[in-house]
């Protein structure tokens with residue numbers, strides 16, 4: 383019996399003579415794998431459907447617990463993302479995060495919606511790239527259960543917004559006074575009293591308020607803010623990245639590539 387599912391294509395590999403092995407993200411079933419029959423053949427209707435970042439409706443049949451795509455249509459395409467290398471490399475990084483934090487058979491409607499929003503903003507050049515990246519990283523940390531508590535200093539309960547540090551590994555904030563006074567440590571230290579790894583990142587009022595906003599806003603509004611101060615944006619960007627990578631306990635080759643593209647772009651501008 384034929385079935386159909388909506389999914390965003392996040393990975394494609396050649397398979398057999400003319401097939402493609404696709405990894406898609408669907409709202410209902412999370413990550414799914416489909417063998418798209420004949421999708422690499424120039425005569426196949428699936429050729430244009432089964433392309434990276436296409437959000438597709440795929441018809442498939444099941445055999446020996448595998449899914450075989452036989453026909454489909456494109457709901458929304460993001461092929462213009464590959465027009466510029468920085469956008470393409472950011473999309474690849476966000477996709478790699480998504481593959482890391484989603485599972486087969488685990489519904490992922492929020493992650494799918496957020497990723498589609500981010501891809502849309504990359505394609506349409508709607509938001510600064512570092513903003514899209516930071517929002518998705520914070521969102522990914524949050525849906526993975528690592529959302530930091532940013533309400534007040536975890537030790538004294540003060541709500542200072544300057545001289546505040548993000549305590550990455552403990553998912554909390556500490557004021558400078560607590561760090562220097564009570565604990566007698568310099569915020570730049572690398573180990574805490576248990577000699578465990580400790581990462582403290584300096585925040586400012588703007589970066590902190592933005593982080594709070596992103597973590598509490600509904601998905602449709604999460605990208606709707608503007609940070610005019612480049613230093614605050616840099617702090618936000620660094621905090622989001624360091625926070626996610628340390629909680630997922632891994633790095634991403636696509637992030638290294640995105641960084642190298644950015645560095646190259648800055649070098650020629």
Ligand SMILES: [Zn+2]
Nearest residue numbers: 535538557560
């Ligand atoms: Zn404090």
